[in-house]
Amino acid sequence: MKLTRRDFAAGMAAGIVAPHIITRARAQGATVKIGMCAPVTGPAAESGGYAIKGAKLALDTVNKAGGILGKQAELIVEDDQTTNPGIVLAFSKLAAQPDIVGFIGSIRSTQVHAIAPDVLKLGKPVMIGGTDPNLTHMGNQWLFRCRPNDSYSGRVIAEYGASTLGKKKWAVLHSTDAFGTAGGKALTEALTKLGVAPVLDQGYANQSQDFTPVVLAIKQSGADVLGSYFTFENDLGIFARQLRQLGVNIPWVGSPSITDVTALKLAGPALYNTYGVADYAEDSTEASKAFANAYHDAYKVVADGQSSWTYDAINVLAQGINKAGSTEPGKIREAILAIKKFPGAEGEYNFDQNGDGLHGYNVVKNEKGSIVFDKHIEFTD
C-alpha cells in the first residue's frame, strides 16, 4: 500500500488528537471520580480508617440520591503514610489522573501545607480538615476547609470560660509545637479582647514524662480556670492525672484533643467535668444526629471528628459540582463558595471567600466519661 501525503497528514492529526479525545472521554466516563489522600499506614492509620469510612458513607448517600451530575460517584484512595513526603506522593498519583474532579486532603495542617503548591499548580478543588488559619489565607484558592479553624477554637474557649463560667484568672497551657503555639496565641489574644490577661502562659515540650513543675506553676499562679492546647493524648493523660493528684480542681476548657477517645481512656476520671471545644458533637444538630446514626448502623462504631469532616467534605463537594452543573474546576469553586446554610455533620456550612465553611465550635462537657453537648458558639465576623 502506498502512503500518500494526505494519508500521512490524516494519520498525524489522528495521533495528535486521539489522546485528548480519549482523555476527555475518560473524564466524561461512567463515574465521577473523587481522589482522597488518607493515612492508611503510619501512626494515624487508625484515624485514617475512620476518615475513609466517613467519606464512603457520604458517597453512598450521594449515589443513592442520584449521584453527581447524574452519574455514580467513585472514591479513589491513596495512602499518605501519615507523613508529608507520603501525602505529596499520594496527591501526585491522584493528580496525574485527569478524570478525578475533586479531592479530599488531610486533617493535618502540616500535610496540607506540603501539598499546597501542587494543589495550586493543578487548579482543582481540594477539601481539607487542617485547622491552621493560614491555610485559607495564603492565596491558594483551591483549598476549602470543612472544619472550623484554630482562630475560632481560641475564641470559643475564651468566650465560654470568661462569659459562661465567669472566670477571669486564666492559666493558658499549650504545647510548644506549631499547633500548640498557634492555639495558645489565639486563646491569649481572644482573652485580651475580652479584657482578661492570663495569670500564667505556660508552654511545654511534647512527650514530657512529668508535668509536676507545670501543675505546681498553675497552683502557685492562683488561676481559677485552665485553657489548654495539647497535641498528644498521652501528654494530656499524664498531665490530667497529676493535676488532680496534686489537688488542682479548677474548671478546665481544652482544645479538641481533650474530648478525644484515646485521651478519655488514658486519663479516665481525671478528665471528668472538664469542657472541650469540638467541631463534631453528636447532639449539636439534627444533621449531626442523623450522621451519627447512619455511621453507627453502617460500621457498628461510634462516629467521631475523624469521620464527620470527610463525610461533610464529600457532601459539600458533591453539592458544589451539582450546583455548578459541570466538572470545570472554576465553576465548582464558585459553587462551593456560594454554599450557605448547608446542614453538615460538623455544623452549618456558610463558606466565606477564603474557603472556610465553618465559623464556630461546639462546647462539650465530660460527664463521667461521656461527652455531652453543651452549647454551640458561632461567629459572624
Next chain:
Amino acid sequence: MDLVLQLLFTGIGIGAVYALVALGFVLIFRATNVVNFAQGEFSMVAAYLMVVFSVDLGWPYWLSFLLSLAGMALLGVIFNLGVYYPLRHRSFLPVIIATIGASILMANSVLAIYGPQPQVLQGWFDTPGIQLGPVYLDSQYLLIIAVTIALVIFNYWFFEHTMLGKKLQATSQDKEMASLLGISVSTMIMLTFIYSAVLGGLAGILVAPVLFVSIQMGSTIALKAFAATIIGGFGDVTGAIIGGLALGVIETFGAAYISVPYKDGFAFLVLILFLVFRPQGIFGERVAEKA
C-alpha cells in the same frame, strides 16, 4: 519548702526509672564493650507484654508480671543469639548498628500488632498515692524508688559475693583471661543480655502506669538513661544509679525554676558539660593513652 519537697520526690522517682534503664546499658557495655541502643525498647516490649497478660487475657497482675519478665529473659537470649553473637568478632560499630536495627524492628513489630494508640496499664496498688503533709507521694513512684534501692543492694551482693557475679565481672574485665580460667565467656555474655533485658523490662513495667504504654516510651526513657550513664561514668554500676537520679532531679528543678519547655535541654546541657569537663563521668577513671 513544700514545692521543693514535691519536686524532689518527683525528680527522684523519674530519675529512678532512668537509673534502671541505665543499669542495663552499663551491664551490656561492661560485658561486650558495645552500647545496646535497643535497651529502651526492652522497656517498651515488657510493658506491652504486661498489657497482653494483664489487660487482654485478664490474668492476675503478679502472674502477668512474672510472665513478662520471663518473656524479657527469652528476648535477652534471642537478642544475644540474633544480634550480638553473629557479630561478636567484628568491631563495635557493626554491633551498635545491629542494636539500632533491632530497636527499629521491635518498635515496628509492636506497632504492627497493637497500633499507634497508647494503652492503659493499672499500677500495683489501688490507692494512687498518699498525702504526707504538703507532699503528695505517688504510689507507683514510691514503688519505683523502692525497687531501685533493692536492686542497688542486690547488684552489690550479686557481683561482689556470688561466684556467678564474680565470673560476670571477670568476663567484663578481660574476656581472654576469663576464658583461660575456665569461664564460659559466651554463657556469661548470654546471662548479661538476659539480666539487662529483664532490668529494662522491669523499668518499663514499673513506669507504664505513670507514662502509659506506647511505642515511644522506650526511646524517650533510653535517651535520658544513656545520658545518665555518661554522667555517672560509662561502665560504672553505681555511676548509672547516681547519674539517673541526678538527671531526674536536675531536669525537674530546672523545669520548675528556669523553663518548662527546655526541661529536656537541662539533661543534655549537663551531659555536654560532663563530656567537655569530665568525660569519664562522676565515678569513671581517666583513661590515658600509653606512649
